[in-house]
Amino acid sequence: MTTLSITNRPTFQLSLQTFSLVSSFMVWVILSSLMPFISQDLNLTATQITWITSAPVISGSLLRIPMGYYTGKFGASKVFIFNFIALIIPVYLISTSTSFIALFSLGLLIGISGATFSIGVTSLPKYYAKEKHGFVNGIFGLGNIGTAFTSFLAPVLANLLGWRLTIQLYLILIIFMIFIHFFFADKTEQTTTEKFINPINFLRKNKNIFVISLFYFLTFGTFVTFTVMLPTLLVSVFELSEVDAGLITAIFIIIATLIRPVGGILGDKFNPYFLLVIVFTTIGLSSLLLSLVNEYNIFIIAIMILSLSSGIGNGVVFKVVPMVATTQTGVANGIVAATGSFGGFIPPLVIGFIIGATNSYTIGFILFSILSAVCLIIILSKYNIEN
Template identity: 50%
Template structure:
């Protein structure tokens, strides 16, 4: 098997196990509350606690993966997880559940390992798809949401928790035996990596986007089982099955989002994602019937799944040299996005008797994200245009409609000798060589007015006074109303060839 394919299979399977463990408490909560008395608020705290460490630890785990490799990170993580999982199986109080649940968060933090390690084995044009396939490890939450209630009905919730010890031990051994011992390492100090990225606005925008998409996925995964039982009166197994469907749908769509990010402009995909989440949140805010509520939840699952895959196409695209730390930060923000909503929904329900404000918050945050994506999309276009202008080999000059020069590029300075400060504010007449009469220029401008452009050979003068011949194209640049706003001149020095 190809080295990358083996690691993709192993690490995706390991993530499935990690996510299975991560949602033990939320999936078994209806059974746990039969043994340990908990209020609605306490249930929200207990089920949200695993997300805390699962979010915070994603930053150092991304860094450690770059430094030590995914093999060591998965191996040690699964060994450490044996202790909190066993502790939860013998818990008899809220304090025990919180303590065990806190360290259970390590199982969610291992997400950073794969998204940091796997792109090393594949070219950039496949990073979106590869990270999307790895992200299908989210299916672990669906497996637990579906299977844990069934096993708990048969064997009790404590024995069900003990079953996960076997899985953790098995995958610790598999990572020890099959993990890549020769994975390329990055030994840049953590502080240096953070300094290299924390001022980059793209890092924080991508973190915010993932806060919404993955946060919505985690929040609904945690909150749905209890909500469907308490609000709609479903039994625990039915609620688990519906939650599993939500998770599987989002999980399947994650590699689709990565593939779409590889094939098309990722920002356009994110525009669709946040527009969809805005509408879905608004629908859920009106506390509809079970049918409409199901449609709203499936819409959240669809757009969150696509968004999760697309966002991790952008991370290695913009931060190839600091992928470990950036993956960790973005993933951590996504995890935190799953921590706050269940608590917010519970608080809102306690104060108002319904969940509308909480769902509307999802809609409004998604709308804010949509606006930011539009802004980033056009900033990216401006960045590309700026690079073209600065690095093109031809000289380029931009003038106002009245002929005032407002912009030149480095190639212009190289050909003419004029620095930007010397030429901006002047008119192109400063370059005239004296070899052309007024009729030549009048015909030039007549052709520009008639056709929108002119091109041909022309003699001009450098700052040094030397006369040179160039091939010049002048184009009129119009706004959406069809009015001429600028003229762009693009030229190459013919005497230099």
């Protein structure tokens, strides 16, 4: 029988892995948060800005599938340590970069920090009873608040120290996290011997995971899309200062992050499919409102409603995953998490293209409404939504 030391106690693991996600996500959005400074310094075009800010999301999406699998195979401790070690060199090189190609390439490398979400959602349920999985994944999801810390603090520091030195300060955080995991993480976590399964084959046998992935594409995609787009959007459209734009973005992130555990708790207590109907309806109507108005106060109200609904949706979705995938949960969590992350990559690229063609965000917001309607139709036709 395994001795219950502090390292393998559920509360300690939940706290440690949530703090690790906070730290990882702080690194994940460093480029988008400092882009108003970087683009001005290096004279980047709108298209280049879009690709650079999307780069960490691209790789972070793809890496979530193997990250979930290897967490199941080796345990969260080893995977987190590998993650933070892998960030040291690219983070430093970003601070010395002078070209679009360098920033895009290094952005792909730091995307590994965004893949760490798959670690916790695969590891933490092992420490808790099934009835608490929604709550646990919701608490772990609080790690998203790391994006808020960077969105607000990085522009403030960049005003004082410059964007290059600001990025170098993140190396202190990364090295600290390596130290914490090396000495205090659980080395006795239960692991699996399941072989890695081709995600395409897995989806063929588990079509419900494909559907749940689409749902997360919308809910988490809404969160990530506005996280990476708001700083530049608020500066260019509403002429806010970089610091004020960072503050609004941070508030958006904090609301979505703090409400996420509520989504998990609600998913434990009520029919999660019924809750997702409410979420998709709210996202759709809020996106439609954004496409119809161009008044600052209404815009802020609409994006904060989006923040609430996407945060609750994120918490509910990961309550549903173990309900539809009883085996290969690491791969299942990775697929859903990866698809959600792509939801933060594809829309900014599409919206960036639309802005270049029309000089307006309107059509991009309408696309969110259309996707919400698609998800709503699927869930109403496929699942039992009785509360």
